[in-house]
Amino acid sequence: MLRTYSGSCHCGAIRFEADLDISAGTGKCNCSICTKMRLWSARARPKAFRLIAGEEELTDFQGRNPVAHHLFCKRCGIHPFERIDMPNMTGSPYYNINVACLHAVDINELIAAPVTYYDGLNDNWGARPAEVRHL
Template sequence: MIKTYQGSCHCGKVRFEADIDLSAGTGKCNCSICTKIRLWGVVLRPDDFRLLAGESDLNDYQFGIHTIHHRFCQHCGVQPFWHGYSEKKGRVFHTANVACLDNIDDAEFANLPVHYVDGRNDNWQAQPAETRHL
């Protein structure tokens, strides 16, 4: 079921809302950046994501082939979302950091379906052999 969630960085300067069906699944990846900062995302169509405040408070980090913009608050350092272009799917996307959703309770967090991907080996269709640390 689609629900509108509000989200923010830690200090609250960056705020967003997104229309999300969390029952459709969330994702965790073992690539270098996702592992180091423990990103937990839910992929959205661009129209389902709205930045409400903080555009001027965001910095941008890119690496590799520079197709994904990892946006983070320049004050508190939290990465509430990222966006980019998927060559494989041929479309623009946004991803909200599930951990930055403000109006979700602990029971809902605990029961979210999670799909794991092996980004470390660029094998995006497969689950890594080990996921407990993600």
Template sequence: MSNAASAQTPTTPGMGTYRASCHCGALRIEADIDPSAGTTRCNCTICTKTGWWGILARPGAFRLVSGQEVLGDFSRSPGGRAHFCKTCGIRVFGHGDLPELGGEFYSINLNCLDGADLTGVPVMYLDGLHDTWEQLAAVPYVDPVTAAKRA
């Protein structure tokens, strides 16, 4: 599904190419992902304070389109690094290698997707704050602005 299509209708099952960018547009990525297969949100302080909403992509499904020169990174954990734009500070993606996640991966911040309607996408909430990674809840995403307009 293209971003143009997903901007108009809720995400439908199946793989699609999505584009994401930082606030200033200097850092741009593309990834072949299926948000309807499930996403995660963590309650740790770094994810909460940066608004991280993640989905995993394998290396062959991820492309850095532009922004190598503004790419900053910091370590989130022993198995991964978070990448952000050094111009505007937005955390667009991460990269790591953890056996628990199937080896090498990219994690994409769904809040950085350009024009995607993620209504109904499954979200699994995890307890990273207490480092248990226990599932706290699993619910479909509801865009609060869209929901308020319908009410």
């Protein structure tokens, strides 16, 4: 069920809202940056994401994938969301929302939601990595 969630970085400088259906599934990727920050995400279309405060506090890291904008708070270093400008498999741009940054998310809803695993390490986005227990 689609629900509007509010979220923030740790210090609260970055605040956002996103319309998400957690029960439809979440995602985890094995690329180097997602693995190092243990990103667990839910996908939102651009129209379903609203940055409420802190645009000036965001810094953008782009690794070897120039269409993935890994956005971090300059103050506390938390990664509340990322913007993917060019579609990987979806046919349109999207946001990956860090579910750990959502306020009032029901942990049981997260546990019950299916998880899709992405093999970003090998740029094989449609495949499940051979090993996912560490994600």
